[in-house]
Amino acid sequence: MSSIKISNLRKTYGQFAAVDGFSLEIPAGSVFGLLGPNGAGKTTVFKCMLGLARTTSGLVLFDGKPLVPETFERIAYVPERSVLYEWMTVAEHVEMNRRAFKAFDPVRALELLAQFNVEPAKRSRALSKGMRTAVMVALAFARNAPILVLDEPTSGLDPINQRHVLSLIINEAARGNSVIFSSHQIGQVERAAEHIAVMDRGRLVLEGLVDDLKSDRKIVEGIFPNVTYSLNGIANDPRVLRADRTERIVRLLVRDDADNIATMLAGAGATGVRVLDLNLEDIFLFAVSPADATADVIAKGSS
Amino acid sequence: MAYVEWLRVGRCLKCTAWVLLVVLCLIVAAEYTFLNIGSRSSLSGVELHTSSGDINASEILNGAATTYSTLPDGTKRTTIVNPAMGIRVTVDDHGYFGKHVEIFERSVKRSEKLVGIGPVSLQRTAVPGGSMVTIDTNKPEDFAYVAAIATFIALIVATILGAPFARQNDGHLEIALTNPAPRTTLGFGAMLADVAGIVAAWLMTVAMLFFAHVAHNAPNYTYGPRDTEVIVLGFAGVLAWYAMLCAATASLRRAYGIVLGISWPVALLVAWLAKADLGDAPMAQLLRWGATPLSWVDPFSYLHFGPAFTVNGRPAGSLAVSLQNELPALLILALIYVTLAIIQWRRVEA
Amino acid sequence: MPAVMTVDPRSGVPIYLQIVEQVKRSVALGILQVGEQLPTVKQLALDLTVNPNTVARAYRELEHDDVIETSPGRGSFVRDNGSTQSAKTAASDVARDALAIALREAKSVGLSRNDVRELIDTAIDRWFPEEQ
Numbered sequence: 001m002s003s004i005k006i007s008n009l010r011k012t013y014g015q016f017a018a019v020d021g022f023s024l025e026i027p028a029g030s031v032f033g034l035l036g037p038n039g040a041g042k043t044t045v046f047k048c049m050l051g052l053a054r055t056t057s058g059l060v061l062f063d064g065k066p067l068v069p070e071t072f073e074r075i076a077y078v079p080e081r082s083v084l085y086e087w088m089t090v091a092e093h094v095e096m097n098r099r100a101f102k103a104f105d106p107v108r109a110l111e112l113l114a115q116f117n118v119e120p121a122k123r124s125r126a127l128s129k130g131m132r133t134a135v136m137v138a139l140a141f142a143r144n145a146p147i148l149v150l151d152e153p154t155s156g157l158d159p160i161n162q163r164h165v166l167s168l169i170i171n172e173a174a175r176g177n178s179v180i181f182s183s184h185q186i187g188q189v190e191r192a193a194e195h196i197a198v199m200d201r202g203r204l205v206l207e208g209l210v211d212d213l214k215s216d217r218k219i220v221e222g223i224f225p226n227v228t229y230s231l232n233g234i235a236n237d238p239r240v241l242r243a244d245r246t247e248r249i250v251r252l253l254v255r256d257d258a259d260n261i262a263t264m265l266a267g268a269g270a271t272g273v274r275v276l277d278l279n280l281e282d283i284f285l286f287a288v289s290p291a292d293a294t295a296d297v298i299a300k301g302s303s
Numbered sequence: 304m305a306y307v308e309w310l311r312v313g314r315c316l317k318c319t320a321w322v323l324l325v326v327l328c329l330i331v332a333a334e335y336t337f338l339n340i341g342s343r344s345s346l347s348g349v350e351l352h353t354s355s356g357d358i359n360a361s362e363i364l365n366g367a368a369t370t371y372s373t374l375p376d377g378t379k380r381t382t383i384v385n386p387a388m389g390i391r392v393t394v395d396d397h398g399y400f401g402k403h404v405e406i407f408e409r410s411v412k413r414s415e416k417l418v419g420i421g422p423v424s425l426q427r428t429a430v431p432g433g434s435m436v437t438i439d440t441n442k443p444e445d446f447a448y449v450a451a452i453a454t455f456i457a458l459i460v461a462t463i464l465g466a467p468f469a470r471q472n473d474g475h476l477e478i479a480l481t482n483p484a485p486r487t488t489l490g491f492g493a494m495l496a497d498v499a500g501i502v503a504a505w506l507m508t509v510a511m512l513f514f515a516h517v518a519h520n521a522p523n524y525t526y527g528p529r530d531t532e533v534i535v536l537g538f539a540g541v542l543a544w545y546a547m548l549c550a551a552t553a554s555l556r557r558a559y560g561i562v563l564g565i566s567w568p569v570a571l572l573v574a575w576l577a578k579a580d581l582g583d584a585p586m587a588q589l590l591r592w593g594a595t596p597l598s599w600v601d602p603f604s605y606l607h608f609g610p611a612f613t614v615n616g617r618p619a620g621s622l623a624v625s626l627q628n629e630l631p632a633l634l635i636l637a638l639i640y641v642t643l644a645i646i647q648w649r650r651v652e653a
Numbered sequence: 654m655p656a657v658m659t660v661d662p663r664s665g666v667p668i669y670l671q672i673v674e675q676v677k678r679s680v681a682l683g684i685l686q687v688g689e690q691l692p693t694v695k696q697l698a699l700d701l702t703v704n705p706n707t708v709a710r711a712y713r714e715l716e717h718d719d720v721i722e723t724s725p726g727r728g729s730f731v732r733d734n735g736s737t738q739s740a741k742t743a744a745s746d747v748a749r750d751a752l753a754i755a756l757r758e759a760k761s762v763g764l765s766r767n768d769v770r771e772l773i774d775t776a777i778d779r780w781f782p783e784e785q
């Protein structure tokens with residue numbers, strides 16, 4: 001059981017801040033999904049977390065202690081792109097890991113490789129992109145590490161192997177190990193992760209338990225009889241994150257207590273008031289799309 | 304990472320072994336062709352430069368009296384006497400223990416010369432009534448001759464292996480940097496593997512030369528203090544050379560191949576410019592002025608690879624000698640370069 | 654039981670609630686017998702490919718609702734004391750949620766209280782003819 005604490009992480013390349021004041025606490029034994037559009041800084045967060053890149057400022061603690069080389073006995077990392085040696089065989093990579101890590105289980109590694117249909121005698125250069133990902137995943141899951149950091153662990157994999165990776169993640173979680181993974185496949189995150197963090201342009205924009213976010217975040221929709229209506233300050237309510245208006249239809253993104261907001265909207269004269277569920281993809285899109293995405297956004301307090 | 308480096312060294316040594324094997328075959332074949340002096344067939348096509356002009360060696364046989372005899376110690380002696388040309392050839396074939404050939408010419412040659420190439424020595428001396436050329440195919444061979452060639456091969460292998468850090472930086476840094484061992488340890492481990500590979504290449508070359516020798520002749524080496532100097536200084540030079548390449552590439556990610564490729568011409572040019580007599584032209588002085596400080600940090604400036612010939616008993620070009628000045632310089636260079644490589648590599652980011 | 658369990662992670666309904674609802678339904682329908690053992694958290698998590706902590710949360714919720722009981726080291730079982738009660742509770746929970754959705758829908762399309770009552774009466778007549 002290992003916890004990770006990232007506080008106020010910053011990483012700049014020249015003028016550009018790839019990560020800009022990122023703080024996150026990853027409790028021990030949880031599966032944490034890191035989401036974000038391309039270039040949001042997910043990979044940079046992983047690299048800074050693991051000391052692969054020097055942080056401009058900020059602090060990363062593993063069980064309350066800063067990272068030292070020995071910490072890597074307890075961290076297994078799958079990078080975003082293949083880092084396998086093209087000229088080495090898969091079996092030689094297994095041997096490399098056996099020599100590097102005390103807890104590495106070569107038998108388990110070969111078992112996992114067989115499950116992914118990877119021939120250990122093959123050289124890396126003969127493997128497809130997906131197979132390379134599978135090799136790195138197999139090596140990481142044979143590490144018996146309490147912390148797994150997986151940057152896009154399913155990229156290039158076919159749906160069967162993607163599902164297999166999810167099962168492996170779930171298996172690790174059941175053993176009490178922590179898994180932090182990023183993925184563009186929100187459906188996978190939705191299944192495997194209990195906790196998510198959404199990054200956008202180097203910042204943390206949303207964080208919480210997936211089920212809580214789904215329970216709390218709702219869309220409240222109402223239709224007014226004509227275009228001249230007043231929301232009676234509902235859009236100012238702190239529980240309302242966003243209000244969109246198209247003609248006579250009002251859609252409110254609420255943080256929690258949707259039923260109460262629905263009642264208020266009905267009280268303002270709206271008919272056909274509905275409360276709509278949001279799945280993780282909706283929640284993600286609301287979190288990362290810029291506030292001025294549509295011309296229909298009613299600035300808070302203007303109504 | 305050291306494991307990967309060992310694998311890489313293994314692959315490199317496998318290639319080196321193949322190359323050495325091919326060279327061995329070539330040497331054995333060449334020795335068979337050129338050193339088979341004395342048999343009739345081998346004389347045809349050979350030009351002899353005599354006082355009476357160039358003649359084909361087989362012409363000596365025309366009108367010559369050839370006698371074969373076996374001496375009490377088993378030596379097969381062939382004597383060819385051509386009174387018309389005033390030439391007398393005596394070939395003593397000791398079989399595995401080499402050949403001793405004496406060619407007497409009636410013409411008078413004043414210049415005396417002794418040339419040695421490895422175990423082969425050629426000597427011309429003035430004797431009463433003419434001159435005598437003596438050829439020995441199995442003279443005692445200075446081990447330094449073997450060591451110098453092995454050092455040269457070791458330098459090539461050092462150049463091939465010379466970028467362990469850049470190779471790691473090129474897409475595999477994540478593996479090295481998420482390893483429980485500290486970076487410095489990993490760096491030294493990789494360099495140690497390479498150095499072991501370089502030493503192995505040196506030994507393989509010595510073995511190859513030995514086999515090339517024993518294919519035709521009994522081993523007949525001499526070993527003296529100077530040979531130790533050549534070996535020690537050669538290793539120091541190779542070490543410094545390898546360390547320099549490591550330092551030059553430790554921060555690189557891709558272009559390390561170019562650095563390794565131009566290292567030889569650049570280093571040789573610098574070493575040459577610093578010493579060559581270019582005259583007093585301003586440009587020449589500028590070149591020397593620029594090259595001299597560079598030559599201080601260039602391991603090649605401290606290694607001398609003269610051709611391993613001896614003329615009149617002296618090396619025609621000097622092998623690496625003079626331990627007093629050059630050994631400390633090379634070791635200090637190696638140390639500085641290793642430190643520079645490690646410092647740079649510790650700062651590389653993925 | 655796992656054979657009939659499915660979750661739709663893409664739905665807006667939290668996964669733990671989907672599990673809770675399905676277990677309750679299974680108990681109400683008798684697919685899960687009283688005293689029957691439920692799969693372990695790990696097993697169900699792997700079967701459904703969902704996070705084990707999510708399954709554990711569903712089990713806690715079910716315990717809280719008195720549908721199942723968990724004894725350390727033995728596993729989780731459908732409650733047997735007041736078994737009919739737990740089944741009935743489970744059934745009415747499921748029915749209540751379904752009704753709530755139906756009523757909200759009815760309201761959103763503008764039906765009045767009397768309209769809805771009339772609809773419900775018709776539905777009751779249709780589904781419970783023997784108690785008329």
